[in-house]
Amino acid sequence: MSGLDGEVTVETEPLGDSPSPDPTADIQEAIRRRAEQIYVQSGRIPGHDVENWTRAEREILELEARQNRRAAIVVKVHGVQYVGEYQPEYADGYIPGEIGAGSSVDVRLQGDKMYVKRSNGKELETRIVRKIE
Numbered sequence: 001m002s003g004l005d006g007e008v009t010v011e012t013e014p015l016g017d018s019p020s021p022d023p024t025a026d027i028q029e030a031i032r033r034r035a036e037q038i039y040v041q042s043g044r045i046p047g048h049d050v051e052n053w054t055r056a057e058r059e060i061l062e063l064e065a066r067q068n069r070r071a072a073i074v075v076k077v078h079g080v081q082y083v084g085e086y087q088p089e090y091a092d093g094y095i096p097g098e099i100g101a102g103s104s105v106d107v108r109l110q111g112d113k114m115y116v117k118r119s120n121g122k123e124l125e126t127r128i129v130r131k132i133e
Contacts, residue, residue: 084126
């Protein structure tokens with residue numbers, strides 16, 4: 001399908017994190033490496049282990065939260081609702097609510113992708129995560 005007219009019905013809030021095999025072990029290792037970097041960068045001064053670890057933990061957890069943030073847009077096309085998920089940091093400046101609920105939009109469906117044409121001519125590329133008939 002391509003060049004379809006759709007109606008935006010809902011803008012959703014950010015979705016939860018993506019599951020990973022053992023996220024705790026990966027995060028702990030990243031924190032350990034970052035704490036070691038901080039230790040080296042600060043001149044290898046002893047006695048600041050907790051301080052270095054706390055800073056590293058804060059930095060890594062903030063980075064993880066930003067990377068896992070996802071959002072979705074729901075578009076109705078010929079009575080079928082498509083939920084398209086996207087990562088805001090890769091959405092080329094798209095802001096949730098930019099396309100108002102009930103607005104008529106051009107939609108292109110291609111495999112598991114949904115492309116929603118924005119008022120500025122750019123397309124919001126999403127991955128279809130749900131189809132509700």
